[in-house]
Amino acid sequence: MEEASASQAASKKENRIESSGKNKSYDIRIENFDVSFGERVLLTGAELHLATGRRYGLVGRNGLGKTTLLKMLASRSLRVPSHISILHVEQEVAGDDTPALQSVLECDTLRESLLCEEKELNARISAGKGDGSESVRLSEIYSKLEEIEADKAPARYSIIFMFPLNIL
Structure with a gap:
C-alpha cells in the first residue's frame, strides 16, 4: 500500500520559538511544505495559514490531496505548534444518537x-x-x-x- 509523506523546510528561528514554549498562538502557519502520496506529488512549496475562530473549507476534485493534507496535519508530519491539539475524524461516521x-x-x-x-x-x-x-x-x-x-x-x-x- 502506498504511503503519504510530507516534508517541510524549517528555520532556526521557528525551532527556537517552538522549543522555548513562548509561542502560544492558536493560529497555524505552515510555509514551504510538500505532500506526496506514493510517487505522486500532491502539493509543492505550499503554504497554509489558519486563523483561530475562522472556518475553512477544502474544495477540489477527488485525488488532489485534501484528505492527505488533513492526515499529515493530524499525524504532525507537518510542523504544528505542540500546544495545539489536532484530531482528525474520518468522513465516514455512522449517524446515531452518540453525543x-x-x-x-x-x-x-x-x-x-x-x-x-x-x-x-x-x-x-x-x-x-x-x-x-x-x-x-x-x-x-x-x-x-x-x-x-x-x-x-x-x-x-x-x-x-x-x-x-x-x-x-
Missing part, C-alpha cells in the same frame, strides 16, 4: 484502548479469574493514563465546540 463530545473522545484510540483494557482487567479480578499479573498491568495502565492526562480529555476536547477551527 458529539463522546464521538470525539472515542477517536482518541490510545485513551480508549487503555480504558477498555482497564475495564477488562478489573472485571477479571472481580470475577476471581485473575492470575496475579493484572495488578502489574493495571499499574502500567494507570501510569499511562496519568501521563496522557486522560481524565482531562473531556474538558480538553470540549474546546473544539467552543472555538471551532473547522476545516470542511
